[in-house]
Amino acid sequence: MNSDLVPDDLWAHVAPLLPPCAERRHRHAGRRRIPDRIAPAGILYVLRTVVAWRDVPRQLVGCSGVTAWRRLRDWTEAGIWPRLHTALLTELRAAGLLEMDDCAVDGSHVRALKGGFHTGPSPVDRGRPGSKHHLIVDRHGTPLAVSLTGGNRHDVTQLMPLLDAIPRIPGLRGRPRHRPRRLFADRGYDFDKYRRLLRSRGITPKIARRGAPHRSGLGKTRWVVERAFAWLHQFKRLRNRYEIRADLHQGLLELACSMICLGRLRTAF
Structure with missing residues (x-):
């Protein structure tokens, strides 16, 4: 080996x-x-x-x-990969390397070469079968939760499920952390209904408005999620979806997120 x-x-x-x-x-x-x-x-x-x-x-x-x-x-x-991801997030928080006050969310299309569950006609790939990776990260771009849907699902429909997927992360004195204070997102999440849902959870939405000029300044904070997707897709198996079983592709996504978290721990010590 x-x-x-x-x-x-x-x-x-x-x-x-x-x-x-x-x-x-x-x-x-x-x-x-x-x-x-x-x-x-x-x-x-x-x-x-x-x-x-x-x-x-x-x-x-x-x-x-x-x-x-x-x-x-x-x-x-057996649920190994979510538990591994949570364990590494706990170590990051205990080391002071996790900042969850400001989080960013986004989605990314991938081609589904063999079909399977959680696929759909991709609007950015001429209707070919595709899937979407939905990712939420902390201020440094550390993956907090990731999910898989069909390529025809709108990003905003996965906003609340993605927030619910953030595990309760201990590591410091007090209650485990599982909720950001501010959430940054692009114009694809510009819906007043979801702004109200975020505020009901105590989260301040920082979402760009459709039709507004591109000088809102949100990109200074939101760019970390784009970098996290670049990290995630450095694992070449995730650039396209090859697994027919959605749970196996989701498991590989969670394993890749764990590897990113482990890399942060290595570089910090």
Whole structure:
């Protein structure tokens, strides 16, 4: 296994979250189970590249692509990736690296090459099947929550579900934090109904008005979400959607967000 694919600090966060597996006794026929320490290498190799699961080089990662896909499926169904993301956000907040007073939200289209759930005719790709990544970040661009919808879903329809998806983040004295004080968004979120919904939650909306000149100054704060999408799509598997199962693509999104959070922790210490 290439240790660069699964660094020790990443494995230290993943290992406590994995469900226990029963060891196969020697009298049972068949191959021994690939250790859990090896399987994430195959998942991360696919996440960082556009290689098909069947083409994962066993000699490089230590397991076949089929084995890596099965672990991704099992761990996604067990809810490993949201818990990993929450654990890393907690460490960031404890280290003073998470600033949730100002948050920004946006959506990004990706092409869905194989279809599946949460796809739809993309309005920016001549009606071809596509999906959308919806992302909310803190003041530094740290991903707080990410979701997947069809490419024909309007950004504003996912605003409240995305806010609800922000986990309760402990790490400091007092109540866990799960709500920003100000939310920055572009003109796609310019609806008075949603401004009222945000204010009812104690969130001040900072949303650009449609038809207003492009000198509102919101871009000075909102640009971090665009940079976060650039970070997210550096994982080449996420630039297009290859997974037919929406939950597996969502799991890869959450794993990529966790990798971004881990990178912030590394550079801070």
